[in-house]
Amino acid sequence: MSTDAASTVKVKVATCSLAGCFGCHMSFLDIDERIIPLIDVIQFDRSPLTDIKIIGDCDIGLIEGGLCNEENVHVAQQFRQHCKILVAVGACAINGGVPALRNRYSAQECLEESYLHGLGVVDAQIPNDAELPALLPKVVPLQSAVHVDYFLPGCPPPADAFMEIINAVLQKREPQLDYATRRFD
Amino acid sequence: MTDTLQFFIDQQAVPFQPGQTLMQAAQAAGLYIPHLCFHDGLTPHGSCRVCIVEINGSIRAACTTPATANLQVHSETSALRTQRRQLIELLFAEGNHLCPSCEVSGNCQLQALAYDLGMTHYEFVPLDPHRQNDGSHPDLFIEQDRCIFCELCTRSAQQQDHKNVFGIGGRGADTYLFAQADSSRLADTAITAQDHAAHICPVGCILPKQGSYQIPIGQRVYDEQPIHLRGNHRPDEQDATP
Numbered sequence: 001m002s003t004d005a006a007s008t009v010k011v012k013v014a015t016c017s018l019a020g021c022f023g024c025h026m027s028f029l030d031i032d033e034r035i036i037p038l039i040d041v042i043q044f045d046r047s048p049l050t051d052i053k054i055i056g057d058c059d060i061g062l063i064e065g066g067l068c069n070e071e072n073v074h075v076a077q078q079f080r081q082h083c084k085i086l087v088a089v090g091a092c093a094i095n096g097g098v099p100a101l102r103n104r105y106s107a108q109e110c111l112e113e114s115y116l117h118g119l120g121v122v123d124a125q126i127p128n129d130a131e132l133p134a135l136l137p138k139v140v141p142l143q144s145a146v147h148v149d150y151f152l153p154g155c156p157p158p159a160d161a162f163m164e165i166i167n168a169v170l171q172k173r174e175p176q177l178d179y180a181t182r183r184f185d
Numbered sequence: 186m187t188d189t190l191q192f193f194i195d196q197q198a199v200p201f202q203p204g205q206t207l208m209q210a211a212q213a214a215g216l217y218i219p220h221l222c223f224h225d226g227l228t229p230h231g232s233c234r235v236c237i238v239e240i241n242g243s244i245r246a247a248c249t250t251p252a253t254a255n256l257q258v259h260s261e262t263s264a265l266r267t268q269r270r271q272l273i274e275l276l277f278a279e280g281n282h283l284c285p286s287c288e289v290s291g292n293c294q295l296q297a298l299a300y301d302l303g304m305t306h307y308e309f310v311p312l313d314p315h316r317q318n319d320g321s322h323p324d325l326f327i328e329q330d331r332c333i334f335c336e337l338c339t340r341s342a343q344q345q346d347h348k349n350v351f352g353i354g355g356r357g358a359d360t361y362l363f364a365q366a367d368s369s370r371l372a373d374t375a376i377t378a379q380d381h382a383a384h385i386c387p388v389g390c391i392l393p394k395q396g397s398y399q400i401p402i403g404q405r406v407y408d409e410q411p412i413h414l415r416g417n418h419r420p421d422e423q424d425a426t427p
């Protein structure tokens with residue numbers, strides 16, 4: 001439980017990267033100095049930016065990346081349970097993106113290519129530690145597992161799109177993505 | 186001589202010549218009706234349905250409906266906009282449209298229509314097709330999983346290049362594009378990189394082997410202007426020799 005009284009009035013934001021490359025998080029940070037006034041009104045909960053590992057109740061959850069393994073599904077469900085508004089961030093979250101290029105092959109074929117037959121593989125073996133989450137047969141979009149409230153397309157979405165979604169939530173209005181902030185690449 | 190023939194699109198008068206379709210007349214008048222499988226100069230195909238308009242309460246394809254005098258056509262209604270967007274979403278779900286890794290991203294008419302119609306995502310379950318690609322031709326590559334089966338390439342090859350190059354086979358989810366050669370290889374057809382058919386695909390299915398990713402982001406066809414202002418164009422459409 002947080003003991004910071006002031007933080008309770010701030011809008012709580014959680015973020016995570018599932019089957020993504022962290023590029024969307026980097027783009028979020030491209031809001032540059034606009035993060036300074038934001039700090040007065042938002043507080044990060046679970047996020048790679050805070051290193052908090054367990055999500056608490058939040059106003060907005062921003063999920064980068066689609067679902068490629070069982071842990072991704074679990075995290076997506078946790079975000080859905082704890083976030084009033086869930087946002088699919090980036091091409092990977094929205095339709096699998098670049099990781100979904102593996103959908104042409106079976107998960108087993110991908111593992112064999114990476115760990116048995118790939119170029120430069122030494123000590124060939126497929127990792128099978130019980131802690132490693134099992135791969136899903138295909139990389140699937142976030143909205144195939146949980147209800148998503150808003151979608152920020154782009155690879156990555158531009159910083160302005162992140163600002164717009166956060167401002168819309170702060171101002172209790174619908175987000176408006178204009179032509180320049182609604183790209184698929 | 187006689188009074189100018191005209192019909193109306195969203196209350197705006199559109200002049201037409203007898204024999205023109207709604208789409209041809211609208212295009213000549215500078216009015217944009219969203220479309221993918223229509224190309225002026227090729228016989229209409231009426232397959233993508235993106236050009237749907239409403240006439241007396243029924244839905245028609247503008248590219249196959251003949252213009253008639255004083256017709257009241259509705260095009261930019263919110264219901265039609267939603268239906269067009271859903272058609273685009275279906276096309277995305279039916280192919281492997283992973284734009285960040287696609288050669289034609291920024292220059293793609295399917296993607297541009299998605300932008301213009303406000304698509305951010307789709308809920309349809311992706312079909313994840315796995316069709317045969319074809320890299321046999323020295324200058325062209327076929328990336329089948331992005332084909333939307335508009336048959337612009339088949340019509341362009343026949344009607345502009347006077348060659349049989351492409352065909353569409355199969356049905357439903359198993360529909361596929363094929364090269365008209367005994368070997369089914371594009372290299373064994375008569376197509377050349379200068380043919381119209383090599384410069385007409387509205388998506389990233391028939392690709393030049395050279396020159397991809399060379400236009401900087403910001404200068405691609407649809408980076409600044411939406412398709413309803415820019416029209417359906419490819420950056421290399423001038424490279425086809427008549």
Ligand code: SF4
Nearest residue numbers: 020021023090091092
């Ligand atoms: S959408 Fe692009 S930037 Fe974002 S995680 Fe996927 S690959 Fe990375």
Ligand code: SF4
Nearest residue numbers: 282283284287293389
């Ligand atoms: S063909 Fe168009 S819509 Fe499909 S992946 Fe390429 S850019 Fe995206």
Ligand code: SF4
Nearest residue numbers: 332333335336338386
């Ligand atoms: S290859 Fe291109 S032009 Fe030909 S049918 Fe497919 S999408 Fe249309």
Ligand code: FES
Nearest residue numbers: 231233234236248
């Ligand atoms: S443009 Fe009319 S059906 Fe395709």
